[in-house]
Amino acid sequence: MFQRNVFFPQHLEEKIKDHKILEVLYEEARSNILNGRYPCEVIHYIMLGGIQARIELGPYNPLVHSTHYFREEQTKFLPIHVRKSSTWTWLPISSKNSAEVRLLEQFKRIPNSATNRKLMKKYLEFCWSLPFYGSAFFEGQIEQPVRGLPSLITHQDIPVLVAINSKGMYIIDDIQCVVLLGLRFEEFSWEYARPSKEGDPNCLPCLFVQFMVVENGARVSKILQVFSRQASLMDNLIVFFVNQLKSKSNDETDKSLDNQVNNENETHSSLIMTSVHSTTLPSLSNKLSRLTLATFDEDGHCIGQMGSWSISY
Structure with missing residues (x-):
């Protein structure tokens, strides 16, 4: 086909x-x-x-x-x-x-x-008309939120599809066929991370995805960890489209997009919790309650952890 x-x-x-x-x-x-x-x-x-x-x-x-x-x-x-x-x-x-x-x-x-x-x-x-039309699809998994003792006992990662096209990135629940998170490139920053144990086949590389939301009237940043053997391919494709978006914005007479699109060094730098690369709030419908996220205030302080994030901080 x-x-x-x-x-x-x-x-x-x-x-x-x-x-x-x-x-x-x-x-x-x-x-x-x-x-x-x-x-x-x-x-x-x-x-x-x-x-x-x-x-x-x-x-x-x-x-x-x-x-x-x-x-x-x-x-x-x-x-x-x-x-x-x-x-x-x-x-x-x-x-x-x-x-x-x-x-x-x-x-x-x-x-x-x-x-x-x-x-x-x-x-x-x-x-x-679908925002994720024409995407390249990658297989991955995300941590399932733990809610109560029964959930802790049966806790398993959620298989997801990561769809990436020229507009943005979309995390799709591969079982329930629903978009869990959809972000345009100007709405998030990311970082590719190699597996902590290179020789362990069960230790997967991942993408950290950081984006802004308004929570209880305050602007905070959320971080999602997506595990995938194809994480490096996702990283390369995002880099390509972000650079393409930068090039287009530089060629336009209207420079308003320059404030929304970060330069490559900012967008693809190491994930620094004290700075937020994008000031744009996600405009797509997202289901954050189904995601295991870490939450940081505007000063970079961790104010909320879920799942394995609780062990890290």
Whole structure:
């Protein structure tokens, strides 16, 4: 399968007219949707599944395309966390809010006159609106917050996908298919760290990610540790896009971006708790309660630790 070049500008992709190229882009976007790499709302998964079904099945045929049909075939059109559990497919009825019923209704709404070309473009237009579209994906893990004794006993790291594109970095829960943290490059600083025990296969390299939030009316910085054998690749890709962003800002007559984008030495220096490289607060929806974070005030004092951070300070 072809893979989209993460370095290709999205604004140029959106101008592509060649049907063969659009078809390849659609195939990759569909794969990322079905595999949960592009998290979105259930209603959007249903909408995209209906478009995909129309492309692959043709116009609605009431003699073939029943609720039962989509109950049996929903694995082709919906990601696993959206579709009905396979353990209940033997039931003869479906509720009106079930995935297969909603998928069928969406499928029926598409007019017979709609062409595959237009439907693929519609599918891509939605995917283009996702902030993490076109990302390179890296496998990693983060520490799970400990809440109470039962959580401590069953404590395990959370597998995540780290998505990086020309806009920023996104930490995605690989099981629940939800964005835990999304940051534009001007909203965070980072540091790559080698494993403390080079010869230990269970000791992974990591990225420290630092960003600003407002907590109880005060500006504080949070630090997240992402473990991954691909951490150095993430680091190199972030460096490339940050340098690209710097170059663009220097070429523009409007210099307002210069205050948002740090120079390479500041952005990629060792993680110093007494300074915050970015003054911009994250604008994307984040789920900080699901993350194990260290918290520092504006003077660089550690005022909160979770998980293994509690051992470090």
